[in-house]
Amino acid sequence: MSAVPLWVARPAGASAAGWLRTVDHKEIGVLYIGMGVALFALGGIESLVMRAQLATPNARLVDPELYDQLFTVHGVTMMLLAVVPLLVGFANYLVPLMIGAPDVAYPRLNALSFWLSLVGAIVVYFSWIAGGAPDAGWFSYPPLAERAFAPGPGVDYYILGLAVNGAGTIIGAINLAVTILLMRAPGLRISRLPLFVWMTLVTSFLILGAYPALSGGLVMLFVDRQLGGHFFDPTAGGQPLLWQHVFWFFGHPEVYILVLPAMGMVSEVIPVFSGKPIFGYRFVAASSVAIGFLSFSVWAHHMFAVGLNEFETLLFSVTSMLIAIPTGVKIFNWTATMIGGRIRLLTPMLFAIGFIAMFVIGGLTGVSLAVVPLDLQTTDTYYVVGHLHYVLFGGTMLGVFAGAYYWFPKMTGRLLSERLGRWHFWTAFVGLNLTFLPMHWLGVQGMARRMWTYAADTGWGPWNFVETAGAFVLAVSMAIFALNVVRSLRGGAIAGDDPWDAFTLEWTTTSPPPPENFRTLPAVTSRRPLWDRKHPEMRDAS
């Protein structure tokens, strides 16, 4: 074992509260990340079973009841229980460090939000051994999710688990927003905030706007299922579409909750590895705010096929197209940041470039879903499954890996292996394209999503086989990453305070940082305080 501590550098003799009682934002961040990794692995295993079932037509590896539970829990896991904690975990660890604060605004509330999130996830997974997992899809449309059609306890575990998990996420968002707004170091004006912090701020407000809608919907569904209510029951005057409106009012901002923090990560990585300030800082920050507002006005593009009237159809088509504009602005700015730079192609940068390259595909197919006639062909098919995985795996997850390779040395004091990192990147890149690209044409050919099997005469077999092979390549890729982390934790090269020649405050303190983060803070007079300290002769303009 090396002498460098992991996660927090406590002075000799200082006692730690332990993982169960800690209120240190760094340790809670690590707990969140650990929860995210564990649930990401579970969600990944669920997807591998599904891919194995779909590899050939008419397969009987699993029965339809189990298949329905697998895709429901996979969706719930990846959308709510795995990636949100991963992103919140990074934000927890990094935001106070990046703004020069000793901790978050409410450390004890921070612990509460983590433990609520974890308990919610445990409640959802407990259903597997308590009578059956939820099986009505991650968006659980009634009437299918009503007791008449889903009599088992699975949907109730879904309701309770997500309600508790959501409460934790909401509390955490309040904490992060207050921290960012009130606890910045002297001189760190809002117009100098690192972009990861900017996007965390926007994400926090998205959570505050979106999650309560989900909570309200869950309460209504609970009343229907357990107390004889009729919110969504058409046989008693209820309206099944009400759920869809409420759910997607949450569900579409949720996509940006998952992707904005990853955009923030690559917005940190690309400038550092290009040796250049971000191009168009104001546009990158403002486009995040624009995405934030617009994301609350696009939900019904998930519902073009439900029989909306013409006005609603055109309105949501326009708003959904508009959101492509601030998204495009970001992609142009990242590319312009690289142009004229001196690009070091280390693992964090590989993943950041991969993020841009793959997110472009998800973005373009996303625009096609705003074009109503094309949406009517592709919605609820594998085309959408492919689209959303380009956004959330090609986008969010590659961004998270960029962030993981970038900040792992800060959190642990150790570098990850570059050689394993390159293997990890290229296997992920190949695996995700093999898995998700063929989904687009299978969807257009008629393969609806959530089919537990398909007939041989459809001709979908070969491409499904390719997708399954790709999924297992992705599994190997994730195993390489796990190996890299474990080896590095055991005996990785010592990182030092600033291994990447970076710009922002978190790199001015030790790796890992001490309990209150900073012994001394550099004066902040620009967006790149550490650059200014290292290059006093060519400081940034303020």
Place this chain on the structure above:
Amino acid sequence: MRPPAEAIGTLALIVGAIAVAIFIGVEGALVYAVWRYRASRVAMPARFDRNTRLELAWTAAPALTLAVVFVLMLGTLRDIGAATDAQLRIRATGHQWWWEFDYSGIVTANEMHIPIDTAIDIELASVDVNHSFWVPELGGKTDMIPGQINHLRLLTRRPGVYLGQCAEFCGVEHAWMRIRVVAETKEDFDRWLATQGSPATASGDGARVFQSNTCVNCHAIRGTSARGEAGPDLTHVGGRATIAAGVLPSDAASIRAWLVDPQRYKPGAFMPRVPLSDADLDALASYLGSLR
């Protein structure tokens, strides 16, 4: 007005071409940047970090592109959605996990015949959960939602068989809820509809087995006393290409195999296994197969 699939296909080609052009431009710029500015080729990075005019340009350019796409889309919308030019109306009702098609009182299941060159208004309903009616080669999908009626315009110029699929997850056998649409000439369609409107024969051993077992609780055969509505109408089941919404062909041997153990072919379906003697099974299968 154009057939919906043709209108959507044309729009898809245009939007697809725009998307491919943007894809090539953006990915090309990215690859160029990585290659041209890699560390081994650059001694000292530049320091520029803004250009407001450029920023405004690349905010405006996507906006203009999207405006063009939106206008193109408007020209397509009237070809899809509700049919204002309908010459034929068919009520399609979703059930877990089969389709009911009602031609103004003449009811059939899972296989829908339509005349070519005729604009059709499909009224979409559901008796249980949400379903979605989708035949990709005929146009976009529209959901079937209990408590409301949605409309879908169908029109095709080419005779043939078009396969479709329920597109909204509707429970365990969502996968085996296939649609078969037969598009044929007006004359063939009229002949088919006349056949469908005629009652079935009610004589023979098979008919007796059907009438004296629980089959009648769920299935209807017009011309007999069987009037169940929970399962597909079987009046002319032998004339359809498949049974159980696309699981098996409709020949007597397949029907017999289905009757012996429905759960083997469509696990989770509501069709129960009815204990019958081998002789009764043979008679029932050949009777149902003969209902053309």
